Amino acid sequence: MMEDSGIRTYPWGHHRRFNAYSNFFRKLFGGRVQKISIDAGFTCPNRDGSLGTGGCSFCNNDAFSPSYCNAATSISEQIKKGMLFHSRRYRKSVAFLAYFQSYSNTYAELDELRLKYEEALRYPGIAGIIIGTRPDCISDDKMDYISSLSQKYYVAVEYGVESCYDRTLERINRGHDFACSVSAIEKTAAKGINTGAHFIFGLPGESREDMMKEAAIISDMPLTTVKFHQLQIIAGTRMEEEYKTRPEDFNLFTWDEYREFFIRFLEQLNPRIIVERFTGESNPGLIRDKGWGHLRSEEMIRLFENRLEELDTWQGRLYKGNKNLNKDNSE
Numbered sequence: 001m002m003e004d005s006g007i008r009t010y011p012w013g014h015h016r017r018f019n020a021y022s023n024f025f026r027k028l029f030g031g032r033v034q035k036i037s038i039d040a041g042f043t044c045p046n047r048d049g050s051l052g053t054g055g056c057s058f059c060n061n062d063a064f065s066p067s068y069c070n071a072a073t074s075i076s077e078q079i080k081k082g083m084l085f086h087s088r089r090y091r092k093s094v095a096f097l098a099y100f101q102s103y104s105n106t107y108a109e110l111d112e113l114r115l116k117y118e119e120a121l122r123y124p125g126i127a128g129i130i131i132g133t134r135p136d137c138i139s140d141d142k143m144d145y146i147s148s149l150s151q152k153y154y155v156a157v158e159y160g161v162e163s164c165y166d167r168t169l170e171r172i173n174r175g176h177d178f179a180c181s182v183s184a185i186e187k188t189a190a191k192g193i194n195t196g197a198h199f200i201f202g203l204p205g206e207s208r209e210d211m212m213k214e215a216a217i218i219s220d221m222p223l224t225t226v227k228f229h230q231l232q233i234i235a236g237t238r239m240e241e242e243y244k245t246r247p248e249d250f251n252l253f254t255w256d257e258y259r260e261f262f263i264r265f266l267e268q269l270n271p272r273i274i275v276e277r278f279t280g281e282s283n284p285g286l287i288r289d290k291g292w293g294h295l296r297s298e299e300m301i302r303l304f305e306n307r308l309e310e311l312d313t314w315q316g317r318l319y320k321g322n323k324n325l326n327k328d329n330s331e
């Protein structure tokens with residue numbers, strides 16, 4: 001950490017107290033980058049019967065998908081609508097990334113993946129793709145192909161890991177174990193592909209201490225980016241039923257609890273890893289727990305950064321591992 005005229009610069013190269021995703025892209029592209037979500041018509045082995053039909057107990061894809069994202073229209077059409085949607089609401093972006101978000105976006109034959117990814121990459125203004133998927137839906141040939149795309153574009157594969165504990169993964173009906181996630185992440189990163197992971201805090205059966213221990217486990221993984229969110233009980237999911245029948249199994253965070261928890265977590269997290277988000281925002285009409293009122297994402301980030309300042313702490317302050325930043329991920 002360097003201090004110049006009273007302003008600290010952290011190991012990731014800027015003054016924000018965590019290795020923030022938006023700053024990473026600002027450095028990479030020279031300005032604001034906007035993701036455009038796409039539903040490319042894939043399904044998921046945990047829904048189509050290959051592994052199961054019910055899906056993960058927390059999952060209802062409608063809770064996260066923006067209105068322009070609809071598999072009934074082509075990928076190009078979704079990108080066009082997504083760009084329009086964002087240009088009306090936000091500051092000007094210098095680049096767009098197509099985010100293959102809905103379901104498992106590597107769950108198809110390679111030829112189909114090629115068609116879909118390349119349709120997005122051909123669209124004017126699209127600088128890269130982000131591919132959300134399950135760790136059991138990837139193979140060497142798919143990774144080789146994705147790696148070849150990453151020679152020319154920004155490309156990232158983002159795995160739903162959700163928890164480092166097999167007992168939790170079993171309970172939420174995930175259909176794969178933690179070793180499967182570790183293996184997919186290690187192989188993907190070894191191919192030189194930006195590798196992300198998604199985790200949920202507050203899953204039933206996990207204590208706050210269990211969740212805190214995940215900081216050290218995640219820190220050891222060759223991840224470029226991470227996304228975290230608090231468990232929300234979403235309408236129409238199996239978890240909604242579980243929550244109704246066994247509420248005592250759930251220990252959901254209030255906003256104040258979560259903010260304090262995540263600060264302690266962040267202090268132990270490897271400073272090399274870029275934090276894309278630390279809370280989730282679902283369609284408010286679908287949330288079946290008490291929720292956090294009207295707090296929006298931007299407001300949560302502001303309150304969170306104020307609290308880091310108040311406590312004079314930052315990402316990795318208590319990280320015990322290798323303090324050498326991976327040059328590719330530092331800013």
Ligand code: SF4
Nearest residue numbers: 044046055056059103
């Ligand atoms: S969370 Fe992902 S893997 Fe689980 S059922 Fe939903 S789409 Fe499938």
